[in-house]
Amino acid sequence: MSFRLAAYAVCVEDGRVLLARYIPPSGEPLWTLPGGRVEHAEDPLDAVIREVAEETGCDAAVERLLGVDSRVIPAAERNVPGPEHHNVGIFYRIRILGGQLRPEPNGRTDEPTWTPIPDVAGLRRSSLVDIGITLSLTLPATGHVAPVSVGGLIQH
Template sequence: MSFRLAAYAVCVDAERVLLVRCVAPSGETTWSLPGGRVEHAEDPFDAVLREVAEETGCGAVVDRLLGVDSRVIPAAEARSGREHQNVGIFYQVRITGGVLRPEPNGATAEPAWIPLPDVVQLRRSSLVDVGLALAQTRPATGHVAPVPVGGLIAH
């Protein structure tokens, strides 16, 4: 089994959320939250700010920790073909400056502010739904029920 620790930014402002369009090697696109792998010896708090800057071109500050999500992707559904566990740490983040731009030489092709009602119509990572649920409900446990994958929602 492979394992990944990641940090994700949930940035909601004026009934819209900041998402990034990710392009898979197959050319398929999926919308996701800004964020990604926590590097060796990196604090997840620092990682989420680095990832926002890399993927969107914008500076940000963390307002609060929202929660943690752990999911196992079965081998048959994982890109690598082997079972994978992703542990995601979700932060409420506020953009402080910069201009939206694609990630140079990266996997994200386009950051965009998406109206919240339009999110359900997007092909998106389940991380989007987890992050928005954490931001909307702010559970004391920092945990929400798993998001079913299927249809427009992908791993």
């Protein structure tokens, strides 16, 4: 089993959420939250700010911790070949301080965009998007929401 600790940014303004299009090795793009792997010895709070800058071109500040999601992705459902994968995601509400939206240079994310929350349901997206939006809108005391069913437009 592989393991990854990741930090994700949830930025909601004026009924819109900031998303970035991710292009996995399989080649079929999906929308996701800005974020990604926490590097060795990196604080997750620093990681989310770094990831927002890399993937969107914007400077960000963390406003609050929203919660944590832990999921095991079976090998057959992964976007990349490999064993079963355990992902632990830390979700932060962030606000944009400045910068201009642009694609990630030499990366796998492009087209960062503000998306009206009602339009998210019609997008091919990572389940992380639904988890982040739910955490942001409900602010559960436990910092945990029910797992999101994967299938159709919602992917791992």
